[in-house]
Amino acid sequence: MDKSTAPEFSSRRIWFAFTGSAIVWTGHFVAIWFLGEVGCLGGLGNQTVLGINLIFGLSLIVTLLALILAVASGAIAYRIWQQVNELETQDEIYASHERQRFMALFGMLAATLFTVAILVQTAPLFVIPIC
């Protein structure tokens, strides 16, 4: 079978690029919801550390972490896309490079969308009283 001669990327890398941002968004959403819900119901709404509300501070840390991971996923996708894009398109049946380019493009677009989602869902922390 005329398997493509596309560059080999580690499967972890390409799968992180492909699905990483979506999974990161899921984790971030569950984490900030949990902090808001449990923190408020558990009476942590007024606790502060270094003058910063505890729930607010923890939510920001989680958000920062999530943003780093989501952007990293997009950046890796971009790198793969660049590498695969340099290849000439060939009429192949099992076109690995075409599929890799698709996965990388998907990863870039998804990372953009989920980064926006993470930012938007964090915005209320700056506007609404925590509890």
Next chain:
Amino acid sequence: MSTPNTESSSMPFSHISSDDFHAVWEIPKGLWGRLTVVQNSVIGLRFIATSFLFFALAGIMALVMRLQLASPENDLIDPNTYNELFTMHGSTMMYLFVIPLIEGIATLVLPQLLGSRELPFPRLTSFAFWTFLFGGLIFYSGFFFEYIVGMDALAQEGWFAYPPLSGIDFSPGRGMDFWLLGLNVAEIAAIAGAFEIILAVLFCRAPGMTLSRIPIFAWAMLVTAFMMLFAFTPLVVGSLLLEVDRKIGTHFYGPDGGGDPLLWQHIFWIFGHPDVYIQFIPPAGILSTIIPVFSRRRLVAYPLVIVALVSTGFLSFGLWVHHMFTTGLPEISLTFFSAVSMVIAIPTAIQVFSWIATMWRGKPQLKPPMLFAMGFFLIFVLGGITGIMLAAVPVNQQVHDTYFVVAHLHYVLFGGMIFPVLAGVYYWAPQYLGRMLNSRLGTINFWLVFIGFNVAFFPMHLAGLNGMPRRYYTYQAGTELEVFNLISTIGAFIIAAGFAVFFFNIFYSYFSTPVTDPNPWGADTLEWGVPKPAPQYGYRKLPIVRSRHTLWDQDDLHKADAKTTQIIEVMAERPYRYRAQLTTGVLDGEPLEIFRVAGPSIFPLLLAFSMTAFSFFLIFDLYVLGGIAIAGSILSLIGWHYEPKTADEYRTEVEDQIEELTGLPVHVDGSPRVARGSMLLTLLTLSIAFVTLIFTYLYLRLNFENFPPPSMSIPDVSLALIGLVLLWISGWGTYMAGRAVQNDALSRLRIFLGASIVVAAIAIGLQLRFYLFLPFDATVNAYASAFYVIAVFILMIQITGTVFMAILLFGVLRHGSRRPAHKHTSVTNLVLFSLWIAGTTTLGSFTLFALPHLL
């Protein structure tokens, strides 16, 4: 765009006649044949026809409700009947129409669309259909028991059945039991169907159909099927908890024993909101298929549309609380959900703009499928805009539970689902009914439904804004609501007329001249390359995919390298004694295996029947008969998997010859890759169920300080912990059995498998001894209920795992030394299952024994 060559004539096994090939795939004849058939082409049509039957029933109920509301203070029906009607209408549409219809279309279309011969587990498809049918019949038998037998057997609590209204105190009749158990059976059908769809799209595609060449409808169904697993499983668990609250007296949702009605709302809407997108994504896939065909232009921004589908699948699980904005949850939580409710508009808009751009750059032809697609745009976009309004907490709180919400949900669901599905029916009818539906009737059908819909539902926005609450059986005169309601009723009857034309069109066209052109619309996807009349196996010679738009870009569907050519030619001629199918790589679609697909069987029907009978007997507290039904289910399962012929008898030198010619393994007892995939999906589903139970435990714990109450203590847990250690030892034993399979060591395989069973049985015995003699029972309070439900879950998975081991050992012993150890590939799946059981039991034990001391 020329019609490609679909069947070239190279025949390496020319002594095999065409009749033999047809005979293997033939639909069994007679009544017995109708009961045992498993083919996707038959089961898919049955799904669709049955769904439309339920749709018609729900539609009739809607008409009666609209007649009641046509004038103020009307007494056409009494309040109780009205409650029953809106409950049955909503539940039927949500559970018995939309989801089965979508699965039916997927069952029918996917194999040919993917260039495959059949779905990987046809018996599972058949089981899904029968389960759906019987679940629906249980649900509707409430009418019989209510109006003929005279008992209280119809639910009145709405399609989301909030406790405490749905609890035993406020709904003491059996209506809720019919609702819960009937629909639970139907939900199991949905999950079974989801398995089949995922496995088909991932493993059973044509050679060359890489991830980037998968047709968009298949992508949409893949996303939807995963969503079904994540959404329906919590609902099944939550419904069972509600049923045990009602039947046994546990306290999950009843505040009197420490339970919380809001827990149900969380579990229900974790299902309920993604369900809206489960209903929208497949129709979006249909539109992305149809619009390019009728615009004569490739879909604009295919990768972006795939991103939109997948991201909608994820984001839809972050919206559920927007149904609970008025329940007093912390404000900050509400805003997170509000934000995601707005963000999800982005992927939806991406798709809408892609469709508009495709039409803009193409030459749209306004044939019936395209008319329905255009109708979708207006209606769905209006529904989307009111959705954004409802995502805003203040607006939501104002219009909550008014007719504004009724209007919104119908604009989204009717516009987003029914219009595209009707487009799909008109589009695929030539392929699967063999007849082109009448175009003039189709146009009349469209305009009646489109006009009727807007006449019926647009005034509901205004009625809602004027303060009309939903689910009230009447309203007072002089409240400015009369005119809105009268117009809505007129609109409802116009819709009914539209659907009468639709059903008549199908009936009328069915007797028209059969379609002979394989591709009457000039479409680009593989199902249209199958010759007419379409044989049961689709392509005899499998197509080779080199482009996303196969029929538009490829003149020859079989042009390939020598190796692939050899594979598809051999597949076209051999093996002929059973239904042979190809599995291909998940990423690049390269051929990997040839395997035998299961043929006709009565056992899917028997299993569905006995499972439904079990639910039915539970409704009436007939536990002995329920036990007999369980025994029937177990026997049916054994029969399902027990083949009269052993794998060795199926396998002959022909299979060896095929392996030599193709270089692919031939598995006459099923594909190990598909089996592994299905095991992973099973574990995923069970994990979701387990997480739902842990969520239940934690939710109750977080809401109540005394959890467990100080008066309750857990005695010495050493027996349970010894059981846990033994489970890990048993898991290690199955791991060693798996190693024996890899090393082809038959005697070690038998020893480790046998020892694992014994150790697991001792572990179960010790834990049973512990749990059965606890000093409290499940009905004491919410803590005890949550404790027991986790304990029962982990015991049940252990028992299931041990039975699985015993069945495998039986298989190993049955074949004796005739079958080498490396052929027992199912054992590797057992390793996964056993380790998962040990891990889950560890987490469950931690929750039960350690968490009370930590939280």
